[in-house]
Amino acid sequence: MPELPEVEVTRLSFADRIAGATVTGVRLGKPLRWPLGLAPQSLVGRRVLGVRRRGKYLLVDLDDGLLLWHLGMSGSLRFSDDRSPPLAHDHFDLDTTQGLLRLNDPRRFGAVVYAPSEQSPEAVKLLGHLGVEPLNGGFDLDTFHQGLRKRTTVIKQVLLGGELVVGVGNIYASEALFLAGIRPTVRAHRLSRPRAEKLRLAIIDVLSRAVAKGGSTLRDFSSAEGKPGYFQLEARVYDRAGEPCRVCGTSIRRIQQGQRSTYYCPTCQKP
DNA sequence: CCATATACCTGGCAGC
DNA sequence: TGCTGCCAGGTATATG
Numbered sequence: 423m424p425e426l427p428e429v430e431v432t433r434l435s436f437a438d439r440i441a442g443a444t445v446t447g448v449r450l451g452k453p454l455r456w457p458l459g460l461a462p463q464s465l466v467g468r469r470v471l472g473v474r475r476r477g478k479y480l481l482v483d484l485d486d487g488l489l490l491w492h493l494g495m496s497g498s499l500r501f502s503d504d505r506s507p508p509l510a511h512d513h514f515d516l517d518t519t520q521g522l523l524r525l526n527d528p529r530r531f532g533a534v535v536y537a538p539s540e541q542s543p544e545a546v547k548l549l550g551h552l553g554v555e556p557l558n559g560g561f562d563l564d565t566f567h568q569g570l571r572k573r574t575t576v577i578k579q580v581l582l583g584g585e586l587v588v589g590v591g592n593i594y595a596s597e598a599l600f601l602a603g604i605r606p607t608v609r610a611h612r613l614s615r616p617r618a619e620k621l622r623l624a625i626i627d628v629l630s631r632a633v634a635k636g637g638s639t640l641r642d643f644s645s646a647e648g649k650p651g652y653f654q655l656e657a658r659v660y661d662r663a664g665e666p667c668r669v670c671g672t673s674i675r676r677i678q679q680g681q682r683s684t685y686y687c688p689t690c691q692k693p
Numbered sequence: 694c695c696a697t698a699t700a701c702c703t704g705g706c707a708g709c
Numbered sequence: 710t711g712c713t714g715c716c717a718g719g720t721a722t723a724t725g
Contacts, residue, residue, distance in 0.1 A: 424718060455701070455720090478719075495718055496703075511703085529702045531719060548721090575696065584720085591718055640718065641705080680697070683716085 424493035426556070426589025427632035428643055428651065429478050432493070435645035436501035436523065437473035443518035444469050445484075451513035454525075455494060455533040459544060465489075465536070470518060477552045477588030482516075482523075487538045489516070490548055494531025500524045501646040523646075553586045556625050557633075561587060567618040570610040577613065577621075578606035578679050590625060593638055593660045596685045598624040600659045605691045606684045607677075631656070659685040 424432070448462035471483040480491040480499075491499070501523045508515065514525040514534050525532060537545035553569075554561050569586040570577075580586060581595040590598060599606050601624035604617060613621070637643060637651030640661070644650050654660075658668055662685060663676035672689040 428718075452702095492719080494702095494720090497718095527702095528704065529717090531701065573695095579696090582719085593718065638718075643718075681699085682719095 424478060424495075424497060424643065425591030425594050425632075425638075426475075426478060426629055427594070427635075427653065428637035429480060429493065429589075430475055430557075430633050431637045431645050431651060432499050433473050433475050433480055435647045435649070436499065436521075439501060440470050440482075440518060440520055440523060441472045442470065443520035445516060445518055447515070447517035449508070449515040449517070451508060451511075452530060454513055454527065454530050455492070456535050458534055459536040465516070476549055476555075477584060478591070479549065481540070487536060488540065488545070490533075490535045490537060490545065491525070492533045492535075492548075493525075494527060494529060494533070496529040496642070497525055497527035497532035498642065498644055499646045500526065500644075500648060502648075551585055552588045553584055554588070556587050556589055556629055561622060561626065563615070563619050563622055566622050567613075567615050570613050570618055573610040575610055576606065576679060577604060577608050577610045578684050580610045581625075582680070582682070587625060589629060592682055592684075593640075593654075593657070594625075594628050594632065596660045597628045597658060600685075600687060600691060601628060603691055605688075605693045606679060606686050608693060659687060661685065 445465045445468050448465050450462055469485040474481040482489040501521050503521055505522050511526050511528040512524050513527055516523040573580050578595050581590045602621040632653040635651055635653040638654040639650040640654055659674050662674045665674050667674055667687040670689045672687055674685055675688055677684050
């Protein structure tokens with residue numbers, strides 16, 4: 423589910439409502455990817471200052487430390503006054519004076535990790551290597567192109583890696599490369615500056631539009647208010663293998679890269 | 694250091 | 710129906 427747009431849509435759907443709340447209880451379900459890192463009950467009484475996003479992580483700032491939330495492949499959050507008993511895949515509850523923040527994650531690749539501060543080893547281990555945010559105005563061509571020139575890996579893998587720019591996952595990597603007219607198999611260091619610029623703009627464009635559409639709901643994503651996204655209806659290539667390209671009519675192709683599916687139009691996207 | 698493979702886990706779906 | 714195999718939005722870690 424969750425690439426940058428889905429994580430940002432999630433954040434926007436509950437950040438204002440939880441800000442200022444006091445933690446009243448914590449419940450853990452089955453183990454997630456990583457342990458919380460402190461005794462759950464020690465969070466009780468702390469105040470929630472706000473919610474930020476870094477790449478695909480949500481940072482819930484507390485008056486003492488912060489919680490890093492990652493949605494993995496199948497996670498979604500809900501924030502509401504509904505305190506019904508947890509369902510089978512509800513694996514983390516943060517109860518507060520202003521609502522219950524509940525993580526549902528069938529595959530359990532997600533995590534909630536406590537860190538004393540953003541500079542602490544716990545936080546740096548997860549966030550330290552991340553590249554620039556694409557939607558903050560700090561995603562500049564010079565740095566991006568310089569980074570591409572240092573990598574011989576295929577461009578699709580560089581985008582997924584998140585060390586140059588964060589937030590682009592499997593859906594939006596295929597979509598951005600289509601918009602930029604670049605084959606996913608091109609080696610990063612071979613991209614000219616003009617093509618790097620087309621790609622930079624395509625990434626910003628596709629991620630922004632996806633946030634505006636509420637993200638992509640392929641099977642079960644929804645915001646913390648329970649609303650689905652609609653960007654999947656605008657996908658140009660993702661999950662469209664064998665269907666005609668919306669621009670030129672050529673059959674969309676699916677290939678494997680790094681054990682993941684990649685989709686592209688062999689006519690619109692040049693080697 | 695670099696590039697690629699593996700591991701984690703559950704559920705949905707196509708095909709038989 | 711029920712079984713099997715494949716596929717799925719991520720990423721730290723192991724391996725070559």
